[in-house]
Amino acid sequence: MSTPSFRDFLYAPGHPRVADIRGLDAREYAEAAKTDAFAGPMIEGWRKLYPQPFTGITNDGVRREGLYKLAPARPGEEAPTAAMAAAARKLLGAVDGGxxxxxxxxxxxxEWQSWANPEFLQHDTGLRxxxxxxxxxxxxxxVVEASLSAAGFELVRNLMRINGFLGDLVELPAAHERIQL
Known part of the structure; x- marks a missing residue:
């Protein structure tokens, strides 16, 4: 028995799951995903939950008060707030009003609750x-680099590269081609 290749678990380029979305950008795909048999119901569920106040993350729907105590950072583990603020100011100076x-x-x-990383755009918050x-x-x-350790930033960039690689594998590289990582 041979060991399966990761390619055995990918849709073939002509499979309807990917063939119908080939060439769409993220916004076009977000619209198409709303009517997809798999993604559509999931998106509808998220749409209903989105305006609800955030009360925490649970494993069973029951909120547990005081589960984690806030404490000052240990020496050497403090957030680099000055660098983060400087990077944020630089970003705000580089963007237009919109x-x-x-x-x-x-x-x-x-909007702070809207981030997720499925293959389709769920909420149009933030910048792409x-x-x-x-x-x-x-x-x-x-801003990301100023907010993370060097190893953390390298990990984030590598994850971005992997997302691009996955797009290439299923021949849906449209967004990745526009970003040089």
Whole structure:
């Protein structure tokens, strides 16, 4: 018995699951996903939950108060807040007014809950790297880099490269081709 290749678990390029979305950008695919038999019901469920206030993450729907205590960072583990703030100011100086509105939300705004990483765009909040000019994209990545350790930033960039590789594997590289990672 031979060991299966990862390619055995991918849809073939002509499979209806990918053939119908070939050539669509993220926004076009988001619209198509709403009517997809798999993604459509999932998106509808998220749409209903999205405006609900965030109360925490549970494994069974029961909130447990005091599960984690807030404590000062241990020496050497403090967040680099000055570098993070400087990178954020640089980013805000690089964007136009419309882009700035997609970066600034009230602390309790539901937009903070909208991030997810499925293959389709769920909520149009924030900025898409594949739609940004290089100076703005670099400034966004500067905020990420200032917020993470060197190893953490390298991991994030490698994960971005893997997403691009997966797009190439199923011959859906449209967004990846516009971003040089």
């Amino acid at each position: 882009q700035a509105r997609k970066l600034r939300y009230r602390v309790d705004a539901p 790297l594949d739609e940004l000019e290089p100076p703005v994209r670099d400034a966004v990545l500067g």
